[in-house]
Amino acid sequence: MHPFSFTKAATTREALDAGRRGGRYIAGGTTLVDLMRETVERPEALVDISDLPLREVRVTERGGLRIGALVSMSQTAAHPKVRSLFPVVSEALELSASAQLRNMATIGGNIMQRTRCTYFRDVTADCNKREPGSGCAALHGFNRMHAILGTSDSCVATHASDVAVAFAALDASVHLLGPDGERRIPFADFLLRPGNTPNREQTIRQGELITAVEIPALPRPLKSGYLKVRDRQSYEFALTSAAVALHVRGGVIREAKVAAGGVGTVPWKLPAVERALVGERPSDALWTAAAEQAAQGARPLSGNRFKVELLKRTVERQLRIVGGTK
């Protein structure tokens, strides 16, 4: 690990000042400390933001949910309002990492986490995300866990977060505070596809601080849930996953929110699946037909062709779990 200076910000202003001077924010630290130890991350200055007042979970005036950036994964998952309004968020969180890591890691840090691509973590391997221009060892390497959607010739790494898949499905937004004031970015625009610049992963400017993630109000009743398919039953990253939320009224699906994880370079919204569902009556045939749209545009690699079919089946199963068997 490279040496670094350390300060703890007592106020948001202090944090922003330190951030503007190039300090890296640290909250839970579960990704950052790990990558610093691997020398993948080499910050010269760490700014501890854990004392900032960003620990509130509250229902917004419109009936959405605002989760403070420093609320831990475990506190978010256990929060009664999260559990009752958006079970998909609680489920995604509780299927992530381990109990210890969920106690440490925060919501803001979770969406800032970096890929688990083994070549990214191995400083002796070629990786455009870590070392722009060095190449991508995963393209023709061991790429069973890698992405099939949103990839480029520069990078095929997945985004590892589960709750980000739920946030993407629910059209959440990210609240940012920077030297120039506040702004709010739709979740879909917050995380960037690799393109030719896989080293750029978020639309966040130097010194900007995530203050909250906000889930908009959605029509009620809303049924939702998260399914994660992986090599072992617990404490493992997704091969595929699906976040589904459905609003059914009068026997007809009025609103459908669907996204997939484990398959994209970013959490992968599935608008074609959503379109196939809205206006239809729930049925097994509908789930199958809609899920057939899930892998549109997929570009599998040598080691992960299985993900195309697995993705469709994952979405189909989760549609059935949330929407019921008819």
Add this chain to the structure above:
Amino acid sequence: MSTELPESSVPPPTAVDEPSSAPTRRTFIATTTAVGGVVVASGAIGGTLLFDDEVAAAEAPPESRVSLTVNGTRRTVTVDNRTSLLDLLREHFGLTGSKKGCNAGACGACTVLVDGRRVNSCLTLAVRLEGAEVTTIEGLADGDELHPLQQAFIDEDAFQCGYCTPGQIMSGVGCIQEGHTGSPEEIREWMSGNICRCGCYVKIVRAVEQTAGRK
């Protein structure tokens, strides 16, 4: 494949509340290999270990002072900012119960309680723990009376080599406090952050279940 500098690259701290003692094998190795071999220790035998002054001035990694409570005892130390809580406990406080398995948050052998919550001490920077209360496996027993979960691990024979056991027990204490012990399946899920390479999971689950049931 890790390119990490050895743990010994983190020099021992200045302990404010502890008298310095003769170097142990651990601190001897730690100090003589400080900072990736760049810094050469002098006067290693029979006294305080000093860095070469010039090199130390040019290369001295940033340090911070932190006060925390470990198993009920208040400690104040100045440490290299890179020091993990796990290294602070093991290398500086001599509390070697918490184990270094993966040093990457993947195995759970380093699990301790910080302010009552179970965390991976290997991913916790010590300098962030100002005012924190840390409980390690050494602080669990009440004098000679073992914590019920410690006793249950013995009663159920819930270990073979024992390396993961301190982490399992600290994680189990957290799991019971959190109330995730409704069924063996629930315990397995909520204890999945602790790997046991001897494969004692059935008995570990039984020990946690037995202790939770007694509460």
